[in-house]
Amino acid sequence: MSDAPADDAAAAGAAAAAFAERFGAAPEGVWAAPGRVNVIGEHTDYNGGSVLPVALPHTVRAAAARRDDGRLVLVSAQHPGEDADVAVADLTPGTPGGWAGYPAGIVEQVREAAAGGLSLLVDGDVPAGAGLSSSAALECAAALAVRDLLGLDWGPDDLVDVARRAENDFVGAPTGILDQSASVLCTAGHALHLDTRDRSWDQVPLDLEAAGLALLVVDSGTTHSHAESGYGERRRQCEEAARRLGVEYLCDLPGTDALAALDDGTDEGAVLLRRARHVVTEDARVAEVVDLLRAGADPRETGPVLTAGHASLRDDFEVSVPELDAVVEAALAAGAYGARMVGGGFGGSAVALVDAGAVEAVSAAVAERAGAPRSYVVVPAAGARRLR
Template sequence: MSELPTDEEAAARAAAAFTGRFGAAPEGVWAAPGRVNVIGEHTDYNGGHVLPVALPHTTRAAVARRDDGRLVLVSAQHPGADADVAVAELEPGTPGGWAGYPAGVVHQLREAVPGGLSLLVDGDVPAGAGLSSSAALECAVAVALRDLLDLDLGPDELVDVARRAENDFVGAPTGILDQSASVLCTAGHALHLDTRDRGSEQVPLDLEAAGLALLVVDSGTTHSHADSGYGDRRRECEEAARRLGVGLLCEVTGVDALAPLDDGTERGALLLRRARHVVTEDARVEEVVGLLRAGGDPREVGAVLTAGHASLRDDFEVSVPELDAIVETALAAGAHGARMVGGGFGGSAVALVDAAAVDDVAAAVAGRAGAPRSYVVVPSAGARRLS
């Protein structure tokens, strides 16, 4: 569990790298965090509720305007994989790879950037770990362009710009959870977001005061929303909603209302499982929020997390053996609860543990589950300018 740079250190590092690459200082450095979802997985594109916190890990964007119409993208994490394309020639899928995410944001706002941009990104949000590294990159660039180009974009509009970059330019069919968390989260709080009407509240989450810690464990198995089974799950949810005669699964009130899906066919049984996860997961978000609002013992959240993992594993079928092993090992080592996080098919798990037991639980999952990295997560601030 390595130390993260301060905002000042991160800004200086990104600015120095930019100057070394482009021969002049950037006009500013902006940052946006990754996120971990306390509870509420695969509910966002179904119109349900989510409860993320922002990570202390961020992606930084050092940016300056150009006058030649080019977009030049450089990443400290992908040396030699630069992209250089005319802003006017940007189109979905080109450039690809890591550069597609910032390019997608520029594509969304291209009418405001006719002169071009130089952009260097640097960061410490683990990629492919289910912690929204792509959203952190998109939101850092979106906030940078808003400020640099003096664009009239509110928080929801920034979220939409970043989400469309991922959906329409990169081709990953995500909901608004990741980008909303990266833009809207505040330090010391979890973000309770209704993804249907976009109403939100900041729910205090002071685990340290309760002697607890949120431990994120990277399975080492990477994933990508663009080419995993994520899109299949979204289509299955849409089909279940159609069969039930609703626009979104969030409109279903209770598991009993899912009975029409159980038509005796294999497809019907599958759709029932998918919809059951969404309906019960939405209820789990409300249960956790209610407990935190009432000032209850946060340890009680643990059982809800573990139930969420069972649902993701058995009904939604997005877990993998590596994630199951982390959850089982963390629980055996004394965690109050644990579950996989993110879209699934790899990525990370989260465990609610006593602060005094963090090292023991981390050592247990490293030794028995082979998990290579773990992080203690403190609910942190959303996207912001650093310099």
């Protein structure tokens, strides 16, 4: 992933040219969807809570066209030699696998409308496995292409649902709606405040540049996969904790007082207490950050809330790894106002809120002390869109 993402015109041109070279004809269109970084609100989305992501300026692009032979042909510029060519009628969860499963999971849901077949080439600069939702970006770009090419009546919520089903049911990763919602709904210059319970949302202005600040994303160099990591186990633990407490979702609880009932003297009860405590306190941290931003507070005041979120993810939810802890500690020691891991955990990236003039110094300190291979400034960007 480069520090400077490709602009829309250049990105569309490159994807269209690659498609034409591979398929011998121009695509019918090029679509893009961004990755995301979550300002605050990890593992609350499938627990009925709120989240506050921003879209990255980095995107996955999908160049696509209809076919007439009933085949789905998928090509990725980032995965040479891993093309997929399968009959639309033969699509089934897990086949094709790998990167191709994400767009295939979109087409599988509309196999009758897509019976003629599709050619799709993807390109992009959102890094895989870095906790920045490259899979959701891929799904949402493919969903936009499929919608437009097949004339489907999908609004924003439909796009989110179709993309999430591809990840949940076809690929087998039990994610919530955070990643896909951010990719579809985010707008430039804002954070998306999404209530995952009733799916209401609004845009919260986030002009860090005006405050002399920057949001620095640091890739720890340790990759993860929702389908293979402990993500599913954490989700099952949350569901069990909610069942024992008699609520549908953990975020239905008004606070942490009721959580004591989970501690029944067993190791399992102690684990469930920690998992539930993270979820309930994280949901409160989202509300605190949103309230600060809406009140016009100096965004620096959100820094300690971000850091508290990392401690909770590390100690109560236990999804951080030593590499992420080292990044956070190095960033804070170098003057960051707040820092925390982002994404589902078990690897990926961290985010730090820093003075704009301190970006280079903090980046250097993190590289030296934590060995993190790359860092870059994120500006809240636009959501999924057609490029041409």
